[in-house]
Amino acid sequence: MKNLFSILSVSGLLLALVSVFSFVQPQQGYKPGDAAEDFNLKNIDGNMLSMSNKKYANAKGFIIVFTCNHCPFSKKYEDRIIDLAKKYEPLGFPLIAINPNDPVREPEDSFENMVKLAKEKKYPFPYLWDESQGTAKAYGAQKTPHVYVLKKEGDTRIVAYIGAIDDNSLKAKDAKVKYVENAVDEILAGKAVSNPLTKAVGCTVKWKQ
Amino acid sequence: MIFDYHGNILRTMASCSLLGWALLLPRPGQCQKSITVKWESIQRLLDSPDDSLTVINFWATWCKPCVKELPHFEKLRKEWKDKPLRFRYISLDFKDEKTKRLDPFTSKNLKGAHVWLLDETDYNAWIDRVDPHWEGGIPATLFINNSKKIRKFVATELSGDNLRRIIQSCLHP
Numbered sequence: 001m002k003n004l005f006s007i008l009s010v011s012g013l014l015l016a017l018v019s020v021f022s023f024v025q026p027q028q029g030y031k032p033g034d035a036a037e038d039f040n041l042k043n044i045d046g047n048m049l050s051m052s053n054k055k056y057a058n059a060k061g062f063i064i065v066f067t068c069n070h071c072p073f074s075k076k077y078e079d080r081i082i083d084l085a086k087k088y089e090p091l092g093f094p095l096i097a098i099n100p101n102d103p104v105r106e107p108e109d110s111f112e113n114m115v116k117l118a119k120e121k122k123y124p125f126p127y128l129w130d131e132s133q134g135t136a137k138a139y140g141a142q143k144t145p146h147v148y149v150l151k152k153e154g155d156t157r158i159v160a161y162i163g164a165i166d167d168n169s170l171k172a173k174d175a176k177v178k179y180v181e182n183a184v185d186e187i188l189a190g191k192a193v194s195n196p197l198t199k200a201v202g203c204t205v206k207w208k209q
Numbered sequence: 210m211i212f213d214y215h216g217n218i219l220r221t222m223a224s225c226s227l228l229g230w231a232l233l234l235p236r237p238g239q240c241q242k243s244i245t246v247k248w249e250s251i252q253r254l255l256d257s258p259d260d261s262l263t264v265i266n267f268w269a270t271w272c273k274p275c276v277k278e279l280p281h282f283e284k285l286r287k288e289w290k291d292k293p294l295r296f297r298y299i300s301l302d303f304k305d306e307k308t309k310r311l312d313p314f315t316s317k318n319l320k321g322a323h324v325w326l327l328d329e330t331d332y333n334a335w336i337d338r339v340d341p342h343w344e345g346g347i348p349a350t351l352f353i354n355n356s357k358k359i360r361k362f363v364a365t366e367l368s369g370d371n372l373r374r375i376i377q378s379c380l381h382p
Contacts, residue, residue, distance in 0.1 A: 071271075072269075072271045072303070076303075106273075142344040142345075142346050143344060143345055143346040163333070164332065164333060167330070167331045167332075167333060167334075168330045168331065169303075169330050169332070170303055170304070170305070170330045174330070176331075198333040199332060199333050199336040199337065199343070199344060199345045200332040200333060200336070200345050201267075201301050201332045201336070201345045201346075201347065202345055202346060203271075203272060203346070203347075204272075204274065204346035204347065204348075204365075205346070
């Protein structure tokens, strides 16, 4: 009887655990320290672009920004993304923006609109369309904007930082901690990234349904 | 239900004209606005010891899936107003768009509801306190009853059926 009781209570506990965890999203994508896969995606100039492109032969790493046209947070950060690209490309960290959203669910994020926005805002960086959403899934991008700083080690690209651009979505001048700049500066100084993971509110990636 | 009382008073004060307040004639349908809160208010909700289910929905007027799921919350809030259940809609709209976007939306679509504008832009400081699994995308909803040790977190858009099922399972664990 005692055994039966313990079996019942253990199975009850398991059931409770299962019901709790069924509400939790599975954790996917990269963590700091993982090797990041390359991508080959269509840029706004119509050409395919990957990180192994010859023009990146001397890059020390990459700033990959999952972002999009429609999201108010992406809009708030747009000028800061442009500034990051201008500051760090000459230092060996080119910035690549990737739009992961399904344009059926969010027409403002269509390829045509990407081309238009990039022209209007004179993007100094490539803006790629992750049509299959495979890159966003592999990286674990869940929202826009969502940044991955990659550090080149030989032929591999190691994830050094994942998260937000800085700690103030509303105003750049009120930001106290600039997470991405700090991470890249630390890599350039040969140091370990002291804050490799941050979180921020953003628009969820619009996955295909 | 101290918090409900407190919240109602706050809402009435914040939302009605001085004349309406002075004459004790709150007209929530016509004068309702969101109230601006700091993180401490959310923390008090998360720590509330009383035996009722609190449904905390993180949303924003610019978030399409959020706006799509809110009517399901409103339907159940009205349908189940006699149950030990309270709803808090935590808006992550930008605070400089409160009067332009959030308050008109609240007044039109969330009459009688508790709508709080969370004035905290350093998200990294509090996202994990809502749930360590949350990456920060919205909509996101927390179902919590500390007295019954219930805490469920959903970081996706909810259908009406799903929401009903989750609340029922929390009310009758």
